[in-house]
Amino acid sequence: MEIQILERDDRNLSFILKGVDVAFANALRRIILAEVPTMAIDKVLFVENTSVFFDEIIAHRLGLIPLTTDLDSYVLPEECSCGGTGCDQCQVVLSLKVEAKDDIVTVYSRDLVSQDPKIVPVSGDIPIVKLKKGQKLELEAYARLGRGREHAKWQPVSTVAYKYMPQISIDLEKCNKCGNCVENCPRRILRLEDDQLVITNIIECNLCRLCEEVCPSKAIKVSWDERTFIFRLESTGSLPPERIVEEAIKILIRKSEDFENELKKLR
Numbered sequence: 001m002e003i004q005i006l007e008r009d010d011r012n013l014s015f016i017l018k019g020v021d022v023a024f025a026n027a028l029r030r031i032i033l034a035e036v037p038t039m040a041i042d043k044v045l046f047v048e049n050t051s052v053f054f055d056e057i058i059a060h061r062l063g064l065i066p067l068t069t070d071l072d073s074y075v076l077p078e079e080c081s082c083g084g085t086g087c088d089q090c091q092v093v094l095s096l097k098v099e100a101k102d103d104i105v106t107v108y109s110r111d112l113v114s115q116d117p118k119i120v121p122v123s124g125d126i127p128i129v130k131l132k133k134g135q136k137l138e139l140e141a142y143a144r145l146g147r148g149r150e151h152a153k154w155q156p157v158s159t160v161a162y163k164y165m166p167q168i169s170i171d172l173e174k175c176n177k178c179g180n181c182v183e184n185c186p187r188r189i190l191r192l193e194d195d196q197l198v199i200t201n202i203i204e205c206n207l208c209r210l211c212e213e214v215c216p217s218k219a220i221k222v223s224w225d226e227r228t229f230i231f232r233l234e235s236t237g238s239l240p241p242e243r244i245v246e247e248a249i250k251i252l253i254r255k256s257e258d259f260e261n262e263l264k265k266l267r
C-alpha cells in the first residue's frame with residue numbers, strides 16, 4: 001500500500017491510495033463517515049426562551065453546529081467510567097445568555113460560552129435565532145462525543161469520496177490531431193502541444209469517455225486502475241483532516257482484530 005498526498009490544508013485533504021481494492025477503499029470511506037467520533041451538542045436545558053422558535057428547533061440547530069474536538073481528553077459516554085451519566089471526561093457544558101434590550105439581536109454560535117476552551121464552535125458566525133426587542137434566550141447545552149452512524153451531526157466530514165485512478169492511452173499512429181477530443185473534454189485535460197496530443201492533469205479526468213466517443217480514428221482509450229484510488233475529504237472543522245484518516249485507520253485495525261479474535265474462539 002502506498003499513499004501520496006495531493007493537496008492538504010486545515011480543512012481539505014486529497015491523496016492517492018495505491019495497492020488496495022475497492023472493498024478496502026470503501027471500508028475506509030464508511031468508517032470516516034460513520035465511526036470517527038466528534039463532539040456535538042446532544043442535550044439542551046432551557047432556562048428561558050421567549051423567542052419565536054420552539055425549544056426543539058433551537059436545540060436541533062445547536063446540535064448541528066460543528067465543534068472543535070479533542071479526542072485525547074474526552075471519551076465516548078458509553079466507554080466512560082461514569083457509565084454515561086455525564087462527567088468531565090465525557091461531557092462539556094456550553095452556556096448561552098442573550099437578551100435583546102434595545103433592538104433586534106441575532107444570536108450567533110459565538111455567543112456560546114464553553115467550559116473548555118478546546119471545545120468551541122468551529123465558526124462563530126453561525127446564526128441560531130433572531131430576537132426582537134424584549135426577547136431573551138438563556139440555556140445550557142451539553143456536548144458529548146458521538147458517531148455519524150448515530151446522527152449526522154457527529155460526522156467529522158462534510159464530504160468524503162473516492163474515484164478510480166483514470167488511465168488514458170493515446171494511439172499516436174492512429175491520432176490525426178483533429179482536436180475533437182481537446183474541444184469536448186469537459187475537464188480540459190487534453191491539449192495539442194507541438195502537434196502532439198498530450199494529457200495535462202489525468203487526476204482531473206472524470207471518466208466521462210467523451211474523448212473516446214468523438215475521436216473519428218478511435219485513437220483514445222479511457223480506462224482506470226482498479227487498485228489505485230483518488231480520495232478527497234473535507235472536514236467540518238471539528239478535527240484536522242489527516243487526524244480523521246488516522247482515527248479511521250485505527251478503528252479499522254481494531255475491527256479486524258476483534259474479528260480475528262472471534263474467529264479464534266470458533267477453533
Ligand SMILES: [Zn+2]
Pocket residue numbers: 077080081082083084085086087088089090091
Ligand atoms: Zn463520563
